[in-house]
Amino acid sequence: MNALKLIRLVVWASIAVLTAALGFLLLAPPKDTGTGVAAVGGPFRLAAADGSVVDSGMLMGKPFALFFGFTHCPDVCPTSMLEITNDLVALGDKARDFRVYFVTVDPARDDAKLLKDYTGSFDPRIIGLIPKDEAELAAIAKSYRAIYRKVETPSGYTMDHTASIYLMDAKGAFFGTLDSKETPAIRQSKLRRLIDKR
Amino acid sequence: MTKTSLLRALAAASLLALAAPAAAHDFKVGDLKIDHPWARATPGGAKVGGGFMKITNTGTQPDRLIGGSAEISAIFEVHEMKMEGNVMKMRALEKGLEIKPGQIVELKPGGYHVMFIDLRNPLKEGDTVKGHLVFEKAGKVDVEYKIESRASTGGTGHDAHSGHGTKAP
Numbered sequence: 146m147n148a149l150k151l152i153r154l155v156v157w158a159s160i161a162v163l164t165a166a167l168g169f170l171l172l173a174p175p176k177d178t179g180t181g182v183a184a185v186g187g188p189f190r191l192a193a194a195d196g197s198v199v200d201s202g203m204l205m206g207k208p209f210a211l212f213f214g215f216t217h218c219p220d221v222c223p224t225s226m227l228e229i230t231n232d233l234v235a236l237g238d239k240a241r242d243f244r245v246y247f248v249t250v251d252p253a254r255d256d257a258k259l260l261k262d263y264t265g266s267f268d269p270r271i272i273g274l275i276p277k278d279e280a281e282l283a284a285i286a287k288s289y290r291a292i293y294r295k296v297e298t299p300s301g302y303t304m305d306h307t308a309s310i311y312l313m314d315a316k317g318a319f320f321g322t323l324d325s326k327e328t329p330a331i332r333q334s335k336l337r338r339l340i341d342k343r
Numbered sequence: 344m345t346k347t348s349l350l351r352a353l354a355a356a357s358l359l360a361l362a363a364p365a366a367a368h369d370f371k372v373g374d375l376k377i378d379h380p381w382a383r384a385t386p387g388g389a390k391v392g393g394g395f396m397k398i399t400n401t402g403t404q405p406d407r408l409i410g411g412s413a414e415i416s417a418i419f420e421v422h423e424m425k426m427e428g429n430v431m432k433m434r435a436l437e438k439g440l441e442i443k444p445g446q447i448v449e450l451k452p453g454g455y456h457v458m459f460i461d462l463r464n465p466l467k468e469g470d471t472v473k474g475h476l477v478f479e480k481a482g483k484v485d486v487e488y489k490i491e492s493r494a495s496t497g498g499t500g501h502d503a504h505s506g507h508g509t510k511a512p
């Protein structure tokens with residue numbers, strides 16, 4: 146092997162290593178927050194169905210729950226909202242200032258009046274949030290790693306969507322999720338720990 | 344048997360015949376038995392609702408639920424809902440819902456349902472909603488849906504909600 150060939154080989158090998166490293170950096174999942182929990186959630190600023198604006202920056206010190214749904218939902222959304230309503234009622238005074246944000250994945254149909262009627266028929270602590278466009282919806286869904294997809298039906302469309310209830314702590318960090326399959330006792334103990342966490 | 348007692352017996356029998364279907368809340372068409380159609384009360388503003396029931400095929404031929412209507416909605420579709428991981432997915436069953444011979448197919452929350460789309464009024468607990476179902480072979484049958492609480496899981500017609508400490512306000 147002559148010197149030129151050796152140099153060529155070294156250069157190509159370096160390029161391969163660099164390409165692999167770059168690929169890893171680009172494709173690797175987002176870094177952990179240091180608590181061992183992958184980052185879920187992030188800053189948002191969205192119009193609420195009651196006419197106010199909810200800015201996650203203003204929620205520091207206030208743990209909250211967040212759910213993606215839509216009012217044309219068969220039974221997952223009403224069931225989840227009914228369950229968390231029951232949980233909040235069961236927690237009594239402890240949950241007095243707790244908020245549940247219902248982010249509509251169907252802002253085309255869920256206007257402020259409809260969404261306010263809907264969440265209001267469960268509990269006044271459930272607040273509808275309405276992304277003003279596809280970009281706002283995509284951004285908050287991405288930060289919560291939630292999925293939503295419009296699917297055609299014979300008469301119109303429906304929305305596939307992530308149906309977990311996200312729990313966010315007083316520092317705005319992801320705390321866990323609530324699941325319909327869990328017993329009320331388990332969900333309520335999670336909520337109690339979330340509200341007590343400082 | 345005297346004439347009077349015969350009349351009395353006939354009257355009693357016809358009363359029973361009238362009372363029985365209402366009490367059991369089931370409906371029949373051909374070889375199909377439709378047990379306890381029901382729906383949940385809808386939240387404020389909701390434009391859709393799901394209808395549930397149990398369908399038993401006592402015959403020897405498969406049949407399909409392919410459509411129907413309900414007096415409270417403009418549109419009626421046969422749907423399937425399922426969870427894939429944490430993602431809720433709902434699809435219209437374009438070929439209808441098959442009920443094989445000897446099979447009992449249950450339409451229930453979280454699974455198969457008929458969907459009332461563009462509700463004219465909210466579904467209110469305690470109400471009864473008239474409608475009909477259309478099967479590919481057995482044809483058309485009138486049914487009535489009992490509207491139960493938002494927490495109901497159906498079953499007996501009673502409010503069978505499980506484990507919820509408190510009702511929604």
Ligand SMILES: [Cu+2]
Pocket residue numbers: 219393422423424433456457458
């Ligand atoms: Cu449906």
